[in-house]
Amino acid sequence: MARPVYCDICGRLYSSSYVGAHKRLAHRMDKSAADRIVALFKGLSIDERKKVLEKLTSITQPGA
Numbered sequence: 672m673a674r675p676v677y678c679d680i681c682g683r684l685y686s687s688s689y690v691g692a693h694k695r696l697a698h699r700m701d702k703s704a705a706d707r708i709v710a711l712f713k714g715l716s717i718d719e720r721k722k723v724l725e726k727l728t729s730i731t732q733p734g735a
């Protein structure tokens with residue numbers, strides 16, 4: 672039975688049986704460095720994620 676799941680790229684809700692096809696169709700053009708970074712990020716521990724987020728924040732919000 673198909674369950675609703677969020678597309679991890681655009682955040683929209685799709686059935687679990689369709690989201691894979693949706694990603695290939697809707698996001699094939701933006702298979703990007705960002706996607707790879709997110710995939711790597713998901714493999715990190717909680718502490719590592721915090722460190723990465725702090726670095727990203729320092730890059731995107733200089734002086735914050």
Ligand SMILES: [Zn+2]
Nearest residue numbers: 678680681682
């Ligand atoms: Zn999507």
